[in-house]
Amino acid sequence: MAVEPLSQQDIEQRLQELPGWTTDGVRISRTYRFDGHFQAAAMVIHIAQIQEELDHHSDVTLGYNTVSVSVNTHSVGGKVTGLDVGLARRIEAAAAGHGAR
Numbered sequence: 192m193a194v195e196p197l198s199q200q201d202i203e204q205r206l207q208e209l210p211g212w213t214t215d216g217v218r219i220s221r222t223y224r225f226d227g228h229f230q231a232a233a234m235v236i237h238i239a240q241i242q243e244e245l246d247h248h249s250d251v252t253l254g255y256n257t258v259s260v261s262v263n264t265h266s267v268g269g270k271v272t273g274l275d276v277g278l279a280r281r282i283e284a285a286a287a288g289h290g291a292r
């Protein structure tokens with residue numbers, strides 16, 4: 192089935208189940224905070240592993256004790272699709288195990 196952009200209403204509805212994730216209408220984003228730099232870096236590696244598995248890739252920024260994730264779907268011209276929400280769900284599930292807050 193073709194990947195279709197989600198409406199703003201659809202995005203907001205799906206983000207209700209992803210606390211901390213926000214949208215500007217063309218991407219979904221979240222910043223996680225960790226106990227230190229190494230914990231944050233380990234999370235980046237875990238995100239990379241998930242992204243390769245899903246073949247869907249976010250922009251990830253590593254700070255001192257933060258990891259910021261932002262994603263949309265390039266193949267539909269940079270809009271939010273179910274692929275982005277699916278990736279966010281997987282990242283959320285992984286983040287808990289890294290002590291993210």
Ligand SMILES: C[C@H](O)[C@H](O)[C@H]1CNC2=NC(N)=NC(=O)C2=N1
Pocket residue numbers: 246247248249262263264265266267
């Ligand atoms: C060929 C490969 O499947 C595509 O380039 C994938 C890779 N990762 C991707 N990631 C994102 N965010 N959007 C895409 O459209 C996309 N396409």
